[in-house]
Amino acid sequence: MILTHGAAAAVRPCLSSLLLTRHLSFSNPFSSISVDSRSRYNGSRPILTLASPPHSISSVQKGDQVVASLEQPEIIFIGTGTSEGIPRVSCLTDPIKKCVVCSKAVEPGNKNKRLNTSILIRFPKPSSGVCNILIDAGKFFYQSALHWFPTYGIRTIDAVVITHSHADAIGGLDDLRDWTNNVQPHIPIYVAERDFEVMKKTHYYLVDTSVVTPGAAVSELQFDIIHEKPFIVHDLKFTPLPVWHGRNYRSLGFRFGNVCYISDVSEIPDETYPLLRDCDILIMDALRPDRSSSTHFGLPQALEEVRKIKPKRTLFTGMMHLMDHEKVNEGLLKLMETEGLDVQLSYDGLRVPINL
Ligand SMILES: [Zn+2]
Ligand SMILES: [Zn+2]
Numbered sequence: 001m002i003l004t005h006g007a008a009a010a011v012r013p014c015l016s017s018l019l020l021t022r023h024l025s026f027s028n029p030f031s032s033i034s035v036d037s038r039s040r041y042n043g044s045r046p047i048l049t050l051a052s053p054p055h056s057i058s059s060v061q062k063g064d065q066v067v068a069s070l071e072q073p074e075i076i077f078i079g080t081g082t083s084e085g086i087p088r089v090s091c092l093t094d095p096i097k098k099c100v101v102c103s104k105a106v107e108p109g110n111k112n113k114r115l116n117t118s119i120l121i122r123f124p125k126p127s128s129g130v131c132n133i134l135i136d137a138g139k140f141f142y143q144s145a146l147h148w149f150p151t152y153g154i155r156t157i158d159a160v161v162i163t164h165s166h167a168d169a170i171g172g173l174d175d176l177r178d179w180t181n182n183v184q185p186h187i188p189i190y191v192a193e194r195d196f197e198v199m200k201k202t203h204y205y206l207v208d209t210s211v212v213t214p215g216a217a218v219s220e221l222q223f224d225i226i227h228e229k230p231f232i233v234h235d236l237k238f239t240p241l242p243v244w245h246g247r248n249y250r251s252l253g254f255r256f257g258n259v260c261y262i263s264d265v266s267e268i269p270d271e272t273y274p275l276l277r278d279c280d281i282l283i284m285d286a287l288r289p290d291r292s293s294s295t296h297f298g299l300p301q302a303l304e305e306v307r308k309i310k311p312k313r314t315l316f317t318g319m320m321h322l323m324d325h326e327k328v329n330e331g332l333l334k335l336m337e338t339e340g341l342d343v344q345l346s347y348d349g350l351r352v353p354i355n356l
Helices: 100-105 141-152 173-182 193-202 270-276 299-309 325-339
Strands: 002-004 057-062 065-070 074-079 118-125 129-135 159-161 187-192 221-226 231-233 236-244 250-256 259-262 281-285 313-317 343-345 351-353
Touching: 065 118, 074 141, 118 141, 141 173, 173 187, 173 221, 187 193, 187 231, 193 221, 236 259, 236 270, 250 270, 270 299, 281 299, 299 313, 299 325, 325 343
Parallel strands: 002 221, 065 129, 129 159, 159 187, 187 221, 259 281, 281 313, 313 343
Antiparallel strands: 057 065, 074 118, 074 351, 118 129, 231 236, 236 250, 250 259
């Protein structure tokens, strides 16, 4: 089904209240709070690591159903790495050279393990539980969801907003079949026209389900075409942040509340900067430690942009295997002392409270 944006978006209920069943229980990842070292410089807004406060997600009995509830809006980093993922298989099989970062990334819980960039925005909806809006579902979406959805008690996907049509942003659309077959009837996908044109080729059977063999069950997606102007998803306003992601290739960042998310960018056009003003949290592309590529910011350029945009806090994403989590973050911490810049690398599973 294809909808022109605005036709039905605002009236869709979040599904979490309707669909969680009694047997759903949240296994306990929330037993303690741990705060990483950057909080030494900013005690008021610590980064919460995997273990988070026990009160932040809970379940409430409503009649026959268990309804998820959430006290404060938050984002969860579903993935923070490049298209091929970290560790790289080629690094692990290299007989000559040992890749330090990829070797570390194999260890359970290591923050250098990164799958395709994606975040989940979660916010409470009065009387209807929790709304879960995903930005991008790339090639590794299944592996990411397999890990983080049970960990954080996430059940429904109430919408997916697409930044661009590269495989690490849309390669997981097929995996959404598990949700639309077993959790909820359909998922709305908010996508720019140019990227929808790509999906007509890459995911033709999801765009036109009449071609599917009778009896086969594929993802039930509703495509909402967005333009480079604000749109509403479940009462949350998204402002597209158009950027260049390589020469003549457009990608969209999104602003929601005072959070700006730009996962794939090589150049920010002049007209986009005003949309980034007064940003509390900037999440931005930083591919490698030394230089930019033709399609992504490297760390030096990303830091220049941070100085220009002046967000209160920045979390980088989309890091390749040359970015050693601890090492780079240690260097970034020094910028707090020297310039007052609050910048860190994000990591898969990071959960950050936000205000919407
Ligand atoms: Zn490597
Ligand atoms: Zn891309």
